[in-house]
Amino acid sequence: MSLAETAPVPPAAPPEPPRLEVQNLTRIFDGQVVLDDVSFSIPAGQVTCLLGPSGCGKSTTLRIVAGVDMQDAGKIFVDGALVCDTVFRVPPERRAIGLMFQDFALFPHLSVAENVAFGLTGPRAEKRARVEELLARVRLSRHIDSYPHALSGGEQQRVALARALAPRPRILLMDEPFSGLDERLRDGIRDETLALLKEEGTAVLLVTHEPHEAMRMADQILLMRAGKIVQRGAPYNLYNAPADRAAAAFFSDINVIKGRVKGALTPTPFGDFLTPGHPDGTEIDIVIRPQHLKIDFDRAGRGPNPTVQDGTPARGVVERARFMGRESLVEFRMEANGEVLRATVPNVFLPKPGTPMWLMIRRDRCFVFPSQR
Numbered sequence: 303m304s305l306a307e308t309a310p311v312p313p314a315a316p317p318e319p320p321r322l323e324v325q326n327l328t329r330i331f332d333g334q335v336v337l338d339d340v341s342f343s344i345p346a347g348q349v350t351c352l353l354g355p356s357g358c359g360k361s362t363t364l365r366i367v368a369g370v371d372m373q374d375a376g377k378i379f380v381d382g383a384l385v386c387d388t389v390f391r392v393p394p395e396r397r398a399i400g401l402m403f404q405d406f407a408l409f410p411h412l413s414v415a416e417n418v419a420f421g422l423t424g425p426r427a428e429k430r431a432r433v434e435e436l437l438a439r440v441r442l443s444r445h446i447d448s449y450p451h452a453l454s455g456g457e458q459q460r461v462a463l464a465r466a467l468a469p470r471p472r473i474l475l476m477d478e479p480f481s482g483l484d485e486r487l488r489d490g491i492r493d494e495t496l497a498l499l500k501e502e503g504t505a506v507l508l509v510t511h512e513p514h515e516a517m518r519m520a521d522q523i524l525l526m527r528a529g530k531i532v533q534r535g536a537p538y539n540l541y542n543a544p545a546d547r548a549a550a551a552f553f554s555d556i557n558v559i560k561g562r563v564k565g566a567l568t569p570t571p572f573g574d575f576l577t578p579g580h581p582d583g584t585e586i587d588i589v590i591r592p593q594h595l596k597i598d599f600d601r602a603g604r605g606p607n608p609t610v611q612d613g614t615p616a617r618g619v620v621e622r623a624r625f626m627g628r629e630s631l632v633e634f635r636m637e638a639n640g641e642v643l644r645a646t647v648p649n650v651f652l653p654k655p656g657t658p659m660w661l662m663i664r665r666d667r668c669f670v671f672p673s674q675r
């Protein structure tokens with residue numbers, strides 16, 4: 303008998319519970335349901351963005367997790383341990399949760415070092431070492447004795463981040479943490495912040511209404527609408543497989559080509575689309591982003607040949623063309639139905655209004671949904 307056959311197999315380590323788990327959270331204000339059965343979890347070291355329009359319930363979710371508001375139903379666990387349901391409640395200061403808000407909320411009468419040390423306990427030397435480590439990490443060592451009013455917005459943001467991370471929270475909650483910053487600084491600060499969050503291994507729940515921010519920061523996006531999570535997943539998946547027309551429109555400009563199902567097909571100016579599973583007469587929205595329209599020239603009334611990838615070309619007339627910096631945006635009025643479609647083209651492409659051109663849509667980049675009114 304070989305050794306391999308007799309050696310005991312070590313028991314598999316039990317799976318680590320998520321850092322944060324939210325189960326079936328519901329919140330009702332004045333008889334109105336503002337959070338409706340919201341569930342999600344965040345593993346250590348991952349950033350989850352709650353993304354959605356104003357009033358959809360993002361901040362309410364954050365406040366309940368922080369412990370400053372209470373749910374009407376649902377449970378919250380940190381590292382597998384219950385921190386609150388509708389009867390039991392660990393107070394906010396004992397949840398090992400850090401907070402960072404839009405206005406940074408630095409204490410104006412405390413120095414940078416005192417701000418960062420604010421939530422720290424333990425021996426003085428240890429506290430000082432942690433403050434120095436974090437300030438070095440956010441490149442603010444030379445401001446250790448400055449006061450917040452002497453710092454720029456970006457520097458204040460970095461102090462706030464250092465302060466929130468100083469006590470090594472299990473979870474960091476961030477509510478629109480970049481919205482107070484100059485637009486030109488934001489991407490750089492987002493990247494620096496993300497690098498530090500990853501180094502610290504904190505689980506992060508970040509609230510934002512900006513899709514660009516969520517795409518840049520998130521491992522997981524929770525797309526919210528009217529108190530519900532309508533879609534969840536990695537940024538790539540949400541962008542490339544939106545759950546519905548509104549989800550597609552949240553991430554970028556879209557074109558909508560309308561049609562009506564007839565025998566499992568939906569005829570459009572760009573040829574027939576396969577739309578099985580919808581009864582005859584169902585109104586269909588074919589959604590396509592402006593960068594996935596192709597443009598070709600008109601040759602005495604003729605356009606390019608149809609292809610499998612791009613379907614049938616349809617003719618339109620240029621209404622307007624604008625240079626946008628990295629790309630040009632061209633608006634066409636389609637001959638077949640008078641609808642306007644927008645196409646983006648890299649670099650400078652500014653055809654004159656009234657020019658007839660042919661459009662094709664990349665079939666593999668179309669999303670087909672039943673019409674939303």
Ligand SMILES: Nc1ncnc2c1ncn2[C@@H]1O[C@H](COP(=O)(O)OP(=O)(O)OP(=O)(O)O)[C@@H](O)[C@H]1O
Nearest residue numbers: 331332336354355356357358359360361362363511
């Ligand atoms: N304390 C409260 N009392 C009554 N209604 C509230 C309260 N807090 C929030 N609401 C309502 O709950 C809904 C969700 O609010 P919430 O602040 O969570 O939205 P949000 O998605 O964070 O929006 P924003 O991006 O504008 O901050 C809104 O309709 C809001 O008016």
